[in-house]
Amino acid sequence: MDTPLRLEVIVASTRPERFAPVVADWFLGALASRPEFDTGVLDLRELPLPxxxxxxxxxxxxxTRLAAADAFAVITSEYNHGYPASLKTALDSAKHEWRAKPIGFVSYGGLSGGLRAVEQLRQVVAELHMVSVRESVSFAQAKRRFEASGATTDGAAIDACERMLNQLAWWGRTLRTARAVDPYPG
Incomplete structure (x- = not known):
């Protein structure tokens, strides 16, 4: 088996009453059974990015953490039909470190489940020369989707998570090899 892919999970919400830890813990639990990933967490609440x-x-x-990563997954809420300002700051704080790397999204929110935020993010990450995987995970009315233990029985989200991780693994391996053979010209 190849060297595991370094996957950095970015937790975007920084609000005091955020629901992000519940979603992030669930996602990290799903990653625990995936040996192709070596996972790290970048919680923007803990990172003082100016x-x-x-x-x-x-x-x-x-x-430095971004440069060492092979792939990214973002856990994002949706605020006022968009993504958190903390995530925009994080994306804008680096440039070349993002390039030619895949990114997937796990979103949550009200009726849209954060999908409006994800669609906006797809535009931003394209400008950063990233590859946004097609599959994403979305939790509409997220607080109703999780049990007190942090587990979910949301079959659509569980299935989407599996497909998204498969896509991140494929793109992560493919782009890591491509960057090593022929560095990205961006």
Missing amino acids: VELTETPQVDAFR
């Missing part, structure tokens, strides 16, 4: 996009030791450390 909104002015200035250079700091924290930004340097963040970029």
Whole structure:
């Protein structure tokens, strides 16, 4: 088997009352049975990235983690039909470190389940020269989809998660090989 792919899971919401940890824990649980991934977590609530996009030791450390990654998954809420400002700051805090790497999305929110945020993010990550995998995971009315234990019986989300991880693994392997053979010209 190839060396496991370094997958960085980015938890986007920074609100004090955020639901993100429930969704993130569920997703990390799904990843636990996937040996093709070596998983790390970048919780934006814990990362002091400056909104002015200035250079700091924290930004340097963040970029180093991104550069070492083979793939990304974002856990994002939807606020006012968009994604959190903390995620935009994170995306804008790096440039080349994102390029030629796949990204998948796990979203949650009200009736749309965060899908409007994901569609906006697909435009942004394309500009960063990333590959957005087609499958995404979405939890409409998320608080109703999870049990007190953090488990979910949402079959559509469970199936979508499996398909998304398969796509992230394929793109992650393919792009890692391509970057090694012929560095991305971006």
